[in-house]
Amino acid sequence: MRKYSDIKKKYWGKAEDPEHLFLLKPDDAISFIDDCASEGFILFGVDGFRVWESGAVQPCQEHSNATECSNMSQEMFILETIEFIKSKKPLNLWFEVLFDVPDEG
Template identity: 45%
Template structure:
């Protein structure tokens, strides 16, 4: 429930693509910080490239998943921040995936 309330705060900045809640890199970083302040567990980010004709294409290269790395959860959060920052100049949007543990 609280995760949904946080999403509502970002709704005006989000791009809704089907069931995806996509954010520009700067907003994705803010969203990550907001969710972490409530101790939600970051599962990963899904990157979507914005094509020349305005379509959204999933991009494995611009996605990460906690299950695919061998590190602590704290390290993964820091890695994900860097991951998003490194792509801030690319035409990519992110779905930041959290679970309410």
């Protein structure tokens, strides 16, 4: 099993504000979800953000989801989340992808 931090490094250069929020564009967020889920990490959900040219970041709760709001299996939640992200592509949002990550120490 690859470490979460190793998977994250693969996307570091594609992320907006990687030191804090680690925001990814939709296609990168979907690839990140696929990579992490294939290693067994549990997806908690995604949070949508607007990133302005000035560098300002604005959370958009209406473009977020979470497993706590769902009664479906992890596999179904992942598929639903990927479709959710795809549906938001025209909005030019960035996504913070949240996984349950064990301590790698």
